Amino acid sequence: MSDLPPKNYNFALELKMRLLSFFIFSMLVGIFIVFFFFALGEFIGWSINGFIPGSVIGMVLLFVALCLKIVKPEHVKPVAKFLCDNMGLFFLPAGVGIVNALEVLSQYWQAVLVACAVSTVVVIIVVASVQQWFEKHRKGAEDR
Amino acid sequence: MLPLLRSEIFILTLVIGVYLAALWLFRKTKLSLLHPLLVSIPVLAIVIHLLHIPFGEFEKGSRIISFMLGPTVVVMGYLLYEQFEQLKANAISIITAVFVGCLTGILSVVFIARYFGADHALIASLEPKSVTTPIAMSIAERSGGIPSIAAVVVIVVGIFGGIVGPFILERLGIKSRIARGLALGSAAHGLGTARAMELGAVEGAVSGLAIGVMGIMTAILVPLIEIVLGK
Incomplete structure (x- = not known):
């Protein structure tokens, strides 16, 4: 008889709290996985003299680990969503640092403006054209 | 106080x-x-x-x-994995298209900026301009650029590419939905993807994939181009 819950036992609340703590725990697992691959990437980056940033190596490693089913996607999904949804905040402090670079920018503003505008248009044209060419080419091969 | x-x-x-x-x-x-x-x-x-x-x-x-910028870059490996299904069928064309676009994009920035007499630190900050901000900042930092400049330039480029992109694709007569999404994501990262999603679901998904592929390729190509062209 003593196994019965007390009269004021709130089942819904208890369930909610358990779900919440489970969510927080799985978030922690996700954070660990992400940090682990970040650290591994930094180590490899360091061992190749920083040729490629460690975080990018970590990104590739996480991708490979997910493809090889070493890491389960549901483990990293909540962390991934949180970080990507709020990405703008993370580079805000660095963005404020632009006040230290205003001198360089005002000296070379034409270079920045022309280089970025032209290059952006070039990337759009090249990527779209190459992809479309591939698709037409393949279609032609299938028709034959 | x-x-x-x-x-x-x-x-x-x-x-x-x-x-x-x-x-x-x-x-x-x-x-x-x-x-x-x-x-x-x-x-x-x-x-x-x-x-x-x-x-x-x-x-x-x-x-x-x-x-948090570092972990955000790492987590993009998950986004890449999510969109991997799109890559499988068109892997060769997508990788080739982004590779050629990435190469011409970096080279055009370097040559134009050099023509105007910009110094190495500024050029290194402009090189990753088409890459999503967290990756662009670490690439700029690695190659002796100023991450703050990279961050702001990348955002402005994204807004520019998102507005101009659909017009250019229209004028070029690009009908392929994959080509449209790929071009927007490669040139204007997340802001291009937001525009691509308005064009359609296929465009949006491919565009999201292009962000990750472009990021990895730029990270590899920037140091290689530095070796070939010198600082």
Whole structure:
């Protein structure tokens, strides 16, 4: 008889709290996985003299680990969503640092403006054209 | 009072508060020029100036926020994995298209900026201009650029590419949905993807994939181009 819950036992609340703590725990697992691959990437980056940033190596490693089913996607999904949804905040402090670079920018503003505008248009044209060419080419091969 | 203004908790609250306010303004007005960061960067810069907080102290106080950039890059491996299904069928064409676009994009930036007499630090900050901001900042830092310039340039390029992109694709007569999404994601990262999603689901998905592929390729190509062309 003593196994019965007390009269004021709130089942819904208890369930909610358990779900919440489970969510927080799985978030922690996700954070660990992400940090682990970040650290591994930094180590490899360091061992190749920083040729490629460690975080990018970590990104590739996480991708490979997910493809090889070493890491389960549901483990990293909540962390991934949180970080990507709020990405703008993370580079805000660095963005404020632009006040230290205003001198360089005002000296070379034409270079920045022309280089970025032209290059952006070039990337759009090249990527779209190459992809479309591939698709037409393949279609032609299938028709034959 | 002064040491309090320079404490971590004050600076963190200030940064997150300004960011949330700018986000709210952006969602209310829906103007792409009122991008949350283009609003919150000058606002924060002015507030810091008025409160006499030295930039070094501000940087120290907001270190936790900046630290999150690394994990954000790593987590993009998951986004890449999610969109991997699209890559499988068109792997060769997508990788080739992004590779050629990435190469011409970096080379055109280097040659134009050199023509105008820009120094190495500035060029290194401009090279990753088509890559999503967290990756662009680490690429710029690695190759001797200024991450702050890279961050702002990347956002402006994204807004520009998102507005101009659909017009260029229309004029070129690009019908392929994959080609459209790929071009927008490669040139204008997340902001291009937002535009691609308006064009259609296929465009949006391919565009999201292009962000990751472009990021990895730029990270590899920038140091290689540096070796070939010299600093």
